[in-house]
Amino acid sequence: MFALAPKRPYLSLMTTVQDTISLIGNTPLVRLAGPSEAAGCDIFGKCEFANPGASVKDRAALGIIRDAEARGELKPGGTVVEGTAGNTGIGIALVANARGYNTIIVMPDNQSKEKMDTLRALGAQLVTVPPTKFADPNHFVHTSRRMAEETEGAVWANQFDNVANRRAHIETTAPEIWEQMEHEVDGFTCAVGTGGTLAGVGLGLKAFSEDITIALTDPHGAALYEYYAHGELKSEGSSVAEGIGQGRITANLEDAPVDTQFRISDEEGLEWVRRLLKEEGLCLGLSSGINVAGAVRLGQELTAKLGRPARVATILCDTGFRYLSTLYNGEWLRSKGLPVPPWLED
Numbered sequence: 001m002f003a004l005a006p007k008r009p010y011l012s013l014m015t016t017v018q019d020t021i022s023l024i025g026n027t028p029l030v031r032l033a034g035p036s037e038a039a040g041c042d043i044f045g046k047c048e049f050a051n052p053g054a055s056v057k058d059r060a061a062l063g064i065i066r067d068a069e070a071r072g073e074l075k076p077g078g079t080v081v082e083g084t085a086g087n088t089g090i091g092i093a094l095v096a097n098a099r100g101y102n103t104i105i106v107m108p109d110n111q112s113k114e115k116m117d118t119l120r121a122l123g124a125q126l127v128t129v130p131p132t133k134f135a136d137p138n139h140f141v142h143t144s145r146r147m148a149e150e151t152e153g154a155v156w157a158n159q160f161d162n163v164a165n166r167r168a169h170i171e172t173t174a175p176e177i178w179e180q181m182e183h184e185v186d187g188f189t190c191a192v193g194t195g196g197t198l199a200g201v202g203l204g205l206k207a208f209s210e211d212i213t214i215a216l217t218d219p220h221g222a223a224l225y226e227y228y229a230h231g232e233l234k235s236e237g238s239s240v241a242e243g244i245g246q247g248r249i250t251a252n253l254e255d256a257p258v259d260t261q262f263r264i265s266d267e268e269g270l271e272w273v274r275r276l277l278k279e280e281g282l283c284l285g286l287s288s289g290i291n292v293a294g295a296v297r298l299g300q301e302l303t304a305k306l307g308r309p310a311r312v313a314t315i316l317c318d319t320g321f322r323y324l325s326t327l328y329n330g331e332w333l334r335s336k337g338l339p340v341p342p343w344l345e346d
């Protein structure tokens with residue numbers, strides 16, 4: 001075996017924190033047995049579903065709100081407005097509740113019902129709009145900016161182009177991975193929604209060691225694979241994965257240290273979602289499965305290049321409980337032409 005459970009446990013998991021905000025981050029890192037075996041090396045998953053809002057976006061939400069407070073833009077009793085596929089909204093609603101702010105969330109209406117129900121349950125004002133192209137003035141991002149401008153005492157979180165998003169990953173996710181892997185990291189990869197995670201972890205890890213390979217894992221239908229491979233923003237196909245799939249270079253992606261790139265199909269990502277569920281007891285969303293597929297590719301390539309089993313990390317972005325009506329529903333899977341696993345046949 002390639003062994004390598006951490007030599008010392010991650011002690012911060014055993015401490016008491018003084019407020020609920022401090023529960024964000026310091027997530028566990030788990031060695032994934034199936035992916036490690038498939039890649040012939042060690043693949044680690046950062047358990048971002050363990051954040052209070054059950055996704056990686058809690059970190060960005062907290063970073064953005066802290067930044068708006070520090071700049072004096074967000075005042076007591078103010079409102080945070082954001083356009084989101086859902087997870088950022090959930091993170092913002094939780095942090096805003098803990099800090100005494102209101103939340104307005106604009107979301108495309110093709111995202112999972114669970115995310116919409118969750119946002120309403122948390123007390124956010126939810127506005128849904130039809131899914132459109134970014135160039136359309138009614139796109140959820142532009143609608144959220146207008147609503148922020150029209151609301152007294154409101155700030156626009158602007159997760160795509162507000163670099164407080166990636167700074168949260170430079171300052172927290174990257175050093176956590178570096179410590180948890182005992183300073184022995186060969187590669188990192190993940191998919192992109194805003195790019196905050198890929199660019200932030202990439203920049204943060206490169207600051208520890210220039211030798212760490214940073215890879216983009218792109219779903220079908222996104223334009224970044226072609227951009228990093230051939231310098232052209234061009235997309236092909238489509239994906240049902242929520243929260244990932246970008247068509248432009250956001251401010252968070254500028255100067256992202258991307259060394260190599262992979263394109264992963266929904267079928268391949270789903271295969272890993274199902275294997276991780278049935279073999280390792282992890283219930284995850286599709287972006288996590290796509291990330292793991294990318295990590296397996298990166299692990300194989302780095303292992304061949306280095307001549308020893310590589311050590312690669314990726315992000316387990318959110319909980320599968322957020323997709324019970326979609327990824328974990330036989331009828332929905334059939335309607336999308338995706339394979340239905342035996343336990344979801346009815």
Ligand code: PMP
Pocket residue numbers: 055056057085087088191192193194195196197198242243244285287288317318
């Ligand atoms: N996976 C899921 C489920 C998400 O909601 C997001 C955020 N949109 C991502 C991955 C991508 O993260 P980032 O915005 O940092 O690129």
